[in-house]
Amino acid sequence: MELALSLGDSSQSLPPFLAKTPPTPAPRLDFCMALGVGMSGEAMKETSRDRGSSNSSSFLQLDLLPFSPVPRSCNGGPGVDRPADLSSPFPLPWLVEHLGSEPELFNGRTKRLSINPFAAAAEDVDDAGAQSSSPNSAASSFPMDFGIVVSGRGRGRSETEVDAERDCSRGSDEDENGSTRKKLRLSKEQSAFLEESFKEQSTLNPKQKIALAKQLNLRPRQVEVWFQNRRARTKLKQTEIDCEYLKRCCETLTEENRRLQKELQDLRALKTARPFYMQSPATTLTMCPSCERSVPAATQSAVAASKPTTTHPFGGGQPGKSHRVQGQQQEQLSSGP
DNA sequence: GCAAATATCGCCATTACATCA
DNA sequence: GTTGATGTAATGGCGATATTT
Structure with missing residues (x-):
């Protein structure tokens, strides 16, 4: 130049x-x-x-x-x-x-x-x-x-x-x-x-x-x-800008972690209240890409049946972005207090 | 062809100074 | 007038790279 x-x-x-x-x-x-x-x-x-x-x-x-x-x-x-x-x-x-x-x-x-x-x-x-x-x-x-x-x-x-x-x-x-x-x-x-x-x-x-x-x-x-x-x-x-951005990311992730912990706690409580729910074989949980809440596959398939173009239980998001959570969450739920 | 020496440049941490509240 | 904070010009060192010997 x-x-x-x-x-x-x-x-x-x-x-x-x-x-x-x-x-x-x-x-x-x-x-x-x-x-x-x-x-x-x-x-x-x-x-x-x-x-x-x-x-x-x-x-x-x-x-x-x-x-x-x-x-x-x-x-x-x-x-x-x-x-x-x-x-x-x-x-x-x-x-x-x-x-x-x-x-x-x-x-x-x-x-x-x-x-x-x-x-x-x-x-x-x-x-x-x-x-x-x-x-x-x-x-x-x-x-x-x-x-x-x-x-x-x-x-x-x-x-x-x-x-x-x-x-x-x-x-x-x-x-x-x-x-x-x-x-x-x-x-x-x-x-x-x-x-x-x-x-x-x-x-x-x-x-x-x-x-x-x-x-x-x-x-x-x-x-x-x-x-x-x-x-x-x-x-x-630029470093200050990046630092600020990372700070916000950290806050968001902390908040998300807090929310997920609470959700896990709720699910465990649910398991305690309705133990038969967990007796079904290998429940598949799917993460909603927009609200990022995990939902049972039963709910997902029910919704998916009405909206065949998406796997999103609430009708939004992209199929490829859904997170299938198997086994691990099943274990976590089973090993509750 | 290779290695050492040399030159140049950019980056970085730091200093020194000017300005302002 | 003094002082501390802030901004920035300037310095010196270092590493990377290119060129020369």
């Missing part, structure tokens, strides 16, 4: 695969999301390691969040409101970029596919950002002090450097100034956009992460962490 984010007039400047969807009635500036579907989770994982299959997906364009932020730092520079992507015939450069791309070489050999596209993307993003992005730009639409710390992973950088960078981004408690990094809260717009992205897909491949981070003026690691925490919240909520 592919998720592409683009900023600008959703009715224009779309690649051919996006042109399938009806354009918005009136041109306007907003976020566009291109979502490639038709791929399983495993396939998606696979795709994240091999971006070459992007063009086999079908895409769906979504218009999202007209209030979504338009980081000025992502566009052509000070005073330019439209992002650079708008001028491109393909507003989803990272998507187009890998249509038919070949595995790249690193130091004379093929690098891991999971690294290369990411590296290339990071480089591209970095390149784009280098000329347009000002990490701590005061002109940013976000009331935050985030910088795009999209690193230059990829060609020309060693894996050690890449690793050190990830470790740095994952584990460091100190920023470049040596001061303890404060916890930063995402703006409502950023959270809303991430939420919309999460609704479309709960995991991101490296390129989507980069693209999303660029759109939101966040570090890719922040996007990654947000999705991880969001998945955890979803799971927790």
